[in-house]
Amino acid sequence: MYPLQLTINGKAHETNVDPRVSLLDLLRENLGLTGSKKGCDHGQCGACTVIVNGRRINSCLSLAVSHDGDEVTTIEGMASDDGLSPLQAAFVRHDAFQCGYCTPGQICSATALLEELERGEPSVVTKERVELADEEIRERMSGNLCRCGAYNNIIDAILEVAEARA
Amino acid sequence: MKPFNYSRAADDKAAVTSARGQGARYLGGGTNLIDLMKHEIEQPDALVDVSRLPHEAIEETGDGVRIGAAVTNSALAGDPIIRERYPLLSTALLSGATMQLRNRATTGGNFLQRTRCQYFYDTQRACNKREPGSGCDAVGGLNRFHAILGASEQCIAVHPSDMAVAMVALGAHVETALGEGSGRTLPADALHRLPGDTPHIDHQLRHGELITHVVLPKAAEHQLYRKVRDRSSYAFAVVSIGVAFDLLEGNFMNVRIALGGVAHKPWRAARAEEILEGKAPSPELFAKAADAELAEARGYGHNDFKIPLMRRLIIASFGEMTAKQENAA
Numbered sequence: 133m134y135p136l137q138l139t140i141n142g143k144a145h146e147t148n149v150d151p152r153v154s155l156l157d158l159l160r161e162n163l164g165l166t167g168s169k170k171g172c173d174h175g176q177c178g179a180c181t182v183i184v185n186g187r188r189i190n191s192c193l194s195l196a197v198s199h200d201g202d203e204v205t206t207i208e209g210m211a212s213d214d215g216l217s218p219l220q221a222a223f224v225r226h227d228a229f230q231c232g233y234c235t236p237g238q239i240c241s242a243t244a245l246l247e248e249l250e251r252g253e254p255s256v257v258t259k260e261r262v263e264l265a266d267e268e269i270r271e272r273m274s275g276n277l278c279r280c281g282a283y284n285n286i287i288d289a290i291l292e293v294a295e296a297r298a
Numbered sequence: 299m300k301p302f303n304y305s306r307a308a309d310d311k312a313a314v315t316s317a318r319g320q321g322a323r324y325l326g327g328g329t330n331l332i333d334l335m336k337h338e339i340e341q342p343d344a345l346v347d348v349s350r351l352p353h354e355a356i357e358e359t360g361d362g363v364r365i366g367a368a369v370t371n372s373a374l375a376g377d378p379i380i381r382e383r384y385p386l387l388s389t390a391l392l393s394g395a396t397m398q399l400r401n402r403a404t405t406g407g408n409f410l411q412r413t414r415c416q417y418f419y420d421t422q423r424a425c426n427k428r429e430p431g432s433g434c435d436a437v438g439g440l441n442r443f444h445a446i447l448g449a450s451e452q453c454i455a456v457h458p459s460d461m462a463v464a465m466v467a468l469g470a471h472v473e474t475a476l477g478e479g480s481g482r483t484l485p486a487d488a489l490h491r492l493p494g495d496t497p498h499i500d501h502q503l504r505h506g507e508l509i510t511h512v513v514l515p516k517a518a519e520h521q522l523y524r525k526v527r528d529r530s531s532y533a534f535a536v537v538s539i540g541v542a543f544d545l546l547e548g549n550f551m552n553v554r555i556a557l558g559g560v561a562h563k564p565w566r567a568a569r570a571e572e573i574l575e576g577k578a579p580s581p582e583l584f585a586k587a588a589d590a591e592l593a594e595a596r597g598y599g600h601n602d603f604k605i606p607l608m609r610r611l612i613i614a615s616f617g618e619m620t621a622k623q624e625n626a627a
Contacts, residue, residue: 134304151304151345154332174333175399187372187401193329194402197304198347241398248397253376256392256531274531275396 134197140165141209151197156180158196159206167207167236171277178276181237182206188244190275207236210243218296219243222289230280241276242290248272249294264294299335306347310510314477316346317506324348324508326407327370329399334412337419339428349404353510356380361516367406367509371461372397374405384514386521386540390464393525396532406509409462409472409489412500413455413562414534415444426452427497434497442600443536446608447561447592453497454598457490457563458534464523465512466556466564467540473511474503481510487556490563497562518542518552522619525558526611535559537608539615543574550574560595560608567591570612579620581613588612 133148140163149158156173159165159182168191171179175193182191183205210217216224219242229235252262255271262268269287278286304325307313317324321343325331328349334340353366356377363379374380375391395403417423417435424433436444436454444454470486490501503509522541527533538558544551553574555567570587577583588609595605 151302152299174336175329178396178398181398188398189402190329190398193332193399195304195325195328195332195345198306198325198328198349200306245397251376253372254381254388254392255397256389271531272397275398 136197136200138196138199138201139203141205149196151195153196154192155182155184155194155196155199155204156191159191159204165206165208168240169233169236171234171237176277177234177237178241179234179237181241181276183240183244186244186247188241205240205243207240210239217243218293219246219289222293223286226285226289226292227282228285228289229278229282234276234278234280238273238276238278238286241273242286242293245269245272245290246294246297250297264291264298266291269294300338300341300343302342303344304347305344307351310351310475310481310508311477311479313346313348313351313508314475314506316344317508319344320505322346322506324406326368326404327402328407329395329403330407330411337421339419339421348406348508351510353406359513363514365405365512365514367404367511369405371395371400371403371405371408375400383517384464384468384521386467386523386542387461387464387514389523390460390525390538390540393523393538394460405461405512408459409465409486409509409512410501410503411459414458415455416440418455427455427493427500430496430498437598440600441598443534443559444598444601445561446595446597446601446604447557447565448492449562449596449598450493450495450497452495453493453562455493455497455562456559457500457561458559459564460523460525460535460538460558462486462490463538463540463556463558463564465514466566467523467542467554468518468521469515469542469554471513471515472509473513475508475510476504477506483513486512487564487566493562500562518554519544520619522615524611524615526607537604537611539608539611540564541615541619543619549576549578551576555591555612557591557608557612560604567612569593574616579616581617584613584616585609587616 169179171177175190180192323342353368465486475481525538543553557565570591573587
């Protein structure tokens with residue numbers, strides 16, 4: 133077992149882990165934060181997406197032990213005392229989910245995406261500079277699958293929040 | 299997953315020392331290695347975490363750029379210098395994987411990722427790369443994604459990286475550490491190897507040799523990366539191409555071409571380069587160069603289409619790049 137210190141949704145955690153434990157399993161099995169979902173467990177579906185030190189990653193493909201000292205934000209950390217985050221509210225308003233299994237990953241992914249847009253980080257469809265458009269959001273969200281096929285509404289929800297921030 | 303020891307290296311020397319054991323592997327972003335460990339295709343008994351070594355800078359060095367091996371794929375793709383001077387590299391990186399994966403995947407690790415051949419991944423099937431001597435179920439199997447150049451009867455897997463294709467086209471060099479302050483520099487196009495009779499060996503690095511930096515020379519004036527894939531995002535290349543050249547009085551100079559999705563390594567198209575070098579661009583010349591490069595290409599059934607596809611991609615890429623030139627003139 134290896135000692136591990138993490139800040140998750142603003143709260144400090146100290147624990148010991150077997151080095152084989154993924155960040156996703158640490159969150160779900162050891163810490164009871166079951167919002168992050170295990171879909172494929174191989175980095176293909178994005179249901180496990182969390183934000184580490186401001187960057188979205190697949191928590192299933194990351195060993196918990198390698199995250200000593202990191203700051204993690206999960207879906208449980210999105211809402212505040214004021215209510216849902218803007219993206220959470222937009223997902224509800226736009227009916228951007230059906231079964232909801234991919235939704236925590238979609239929202240974590242989209243939350244980090246908004247920061248990437250703000251920093252002007254390119255995607256492969258970006259020309260000179262980032263422009264808010266369907267194509268740009270679709271490319272940036274390609275790591276999050278939705279088997280119910282709520283993609284159109286997911287894009288609408290993200291675009292609405294992105295445009296409000298711009 | 300099999301049990302293993304985990305350690306975090308303090309510096310290159312400590313990393314190399316920790317990785318001496320035959321069962322040790324370096325851990326970068328882990329996006330490929332951890333996946334392979336879950337499948338028990340990789341079964342290291344020790345992981346040496348090198349992701350926090352101080353190799354996270356992108357520095358200008360005279361005409362070129364020196365990139366730390368721990369720089370993530372997203373940081374590299376989004377770097378202003380890389381975007382402006384090496385768009386071939388930025389585009390290649392951004393056309394691979396997803397933002398979540400690029401945020402973890404490292405420059406060093408991207409080079410060393412393993413093939414995505416489905417017979418390599420399926421432990422119930424024969425694969426000489428996974429288990430030397432067991433055979434190759436891809437030859438005669440479902441081989442739509444497999445090699446058309448430089449393959450052997452023992453292995454027809456392809457290297458999956460977009461980044462490595464760009465690095466070869468740009469003439470990058472890889473710097474390594476071997477311990478006791480020693481290390482070496484090798485051209486990116488000499489890093490990987492062809493399968494021959496030992497397809498379980500992907501590259502030329504020795505056990506415990508650590509990639510620390512990648513050095514890019516002066517940027518070519520004209521650069522392009524094009525990738526053909528089955529869907530428009532998050533898919534490996536069916537075929538891809540990286541092209542870099544200068545033009546001197548309208549003639550090709552310093553032409554470098556690397557092809558992806560066609561071989562066990564990023565394929566340096568040396569024959570095509572030789573035909574183009576010093577000549578004036580023309581569709582006939584592009585076709586001649588493509589035909590020369592693909593003269594010994596060979597399909598295995600499902601991937602036969604890659605030969606004409608690659609030919610057209612070479613011709614179209616040069617056509618696009620030189621048409622731009624005519625418009626600008």
